[in-house]
Amino acid sequence: MATANSSAYIERYADVASLLCGQNVTWLQQQRADALLRLTEHGFPAIRDEDWRYTNVSVLDKQYFAPAQKSASAVITADWLKAYQLVDAWSLVLVDGYFSAELSMLVDLPEGVTVVSLAEALQDAQYATVLEGKINGAVSQDENGFVAFNGAYFVGGVLIHVPAKLQVSKPIQVLHIATQELTAINTRSVIVADELSELQLIETFVGLECAYLSVAVTEVFVGQNANVTLHKVQVESEKAIHFGGTYVKQARDARFRHDNFALGAVLARSDVHTDLDHASECELNGLYLGVKRQHIDNHTRINHLKPHGISRQLYKGVLDDRARGVFQGRVVVAEDAQKTDSQMNNRNLLLSSDAEADTKPQLEIYADDVKCAHGVTVGQLDEKSIFYLQSRCVDEETARNMLTFAFANEMVDKVKIKSLHDLILGQVLTRFPQEGINKEWL
Template structure:
């Protein structure tokens, strides 16, 4: 085997390029062409790369996913009904392209931009130009380069200074076509002292397809952003979602990552913390059958007084495999950093597997940092206790597993999203005779 297996995708690019937005923008054409070059040289990441050693994405090359010629938004009603959040502004992308009619964007406050990236490139290209590619470089890895070259649309959000959004913003990403390639690029800019919450929801029909999304997040001075990711892709789908965050001084950022779907799903969450900024990363991954779910986080404490709190929990059943790689780097300048990282895993079957690798790298001398990892099974004493209280064994196990997972669900502060995620978790771990009102 050669060191780098050439990707089959660049050969397709010429026919796809005219379909992509920003044809009239030389700077973007330049950016895309550099990205194409970078991707052609390296292809998708290989397990030989340290940060990809547990996750082999070569299946993407076997299938050759292609950009759908049309949006084909014929049958998305069920998805909207199940996942579109009531009382949120939403940008709906079907097969990687914005659908104005399905999106709800009325009543935006003055100065707030929530629109598709393609529209943003048409109406506020300068604002896009100054941010696109600024939170992550194409050299990060093949998926980022691929995304930059191939992105067909995405979400663009700009919240001006001191604006506090009353409603959450949802990016609803639906893939209906078999073998589709949905490459989306999102840019979220929260200016000084502004506040917002954004929900990324990824769903799709019961097909094989590839989602390759990159989200760049800019949280300005003293600004506040809570970002949720609800990944409920089809069990046959490949999913890559990278989220790259730049936090200015005193900025607060929280991410809640729910990874339930996909045949092979990988999330990268990388945050750069400024002076006294605060970063919370929460995650819950639930794997069944042969699902492979990889979450890769990196917190860069670049300046003093930063605070980071990370909790990832995983439940793996059947032959599912979970991967958690959490890296916290405290740079020399980042004195008084306060960082905690935790990864807890529950294995429900003997064939389930988790690879967990927390890494703490500290180059400053006055910091408070810790991390912990657990991998375990359900406690027999607890199962027996519930059984002695009339609960059948299966419900008892589901009740305990659910309780383990629900700690993360409980942290969602948008009610409609909370209820939506709760339903999904309850459906995974059904229980008899209970009343969810009393969870």
């Protein structure tokens, strides 16, 4: 049964169908019809769903977000864009979900590398073989109501394909920009890295100061022995709602790393799911910072399907004011996945008595020869450390800021792309009191 909040999107679907990409692609139309059916059946998730027990999406009952139309006016200034568009990367820009050729920087892409808007890819026969089976290939429309919603409604997105044995020399950024008040923006991204290739990718989600609903589903296919790093930087407008899912299929010996910076939006949920084949490795890192009344939910699932897989997870949360952070991490080790080596860690720092952290690590192990560990902490700043800094001339407030910053900075420092590192550092510093933290010394 559709929940009240999803029914508006089902009833009005016919009105917006003309906005969607790939209208003449029969299989896609079939998938969209299927997605709408799933949305009708399940609706948006409710807190009675175990995976959504900490995140209440009933705000969607109160507010209908009309699917965004292509914006006619160039409301984005070069100066504004400069703050988010990386200089040392190729970038594809989506404005309200629609590809913007004029804002994108895609010149001199290496031979054979595809970075193209999904709408264009669906119209062009040359991409048909790469795309085949990829949309809804890494995620099922049954996964949750937002995936189904996205499957029915996505207006655009990106297709990135790296052919075998190619190491892409610079990172590729997909920059999602929201510009319109009270709109829903649905995008779908398909990333395909063929065997032995290497790719560094950045997904940036940002918006003008308005309220909107951003739903982004990314499907990643990491080929045999390929190596993909995906940085997600979610710095949506502080009135925005963000639902993002990254679904990954790793082939044998494939490596995948995801760095998840969840800093923006008033309500944000991020899912990262990956399936590991024989001896493949994944590293999932996350940093979520919540202030005011932000609610930031992070959900990971690692499926060890075959032997000798390695997974590492470290998610850190800093929560101030009345913010609430959630980490739900689930590692499933299949019966066949012997010699799996898995570690999951979640550390939370609460800066106010009204802040809340909910953490739920889950291990489901069906194999008998594995090494799996998990650890969780929820705490405050260490008083001993504060006194130590005070005894070294640092006043208490600065000491607290230094320790808070240091806690978060561990995750920022993992980012090795200079311009991206600086962008994230800047975003972290604007979100927390940095009085006394001298930027020049960092």
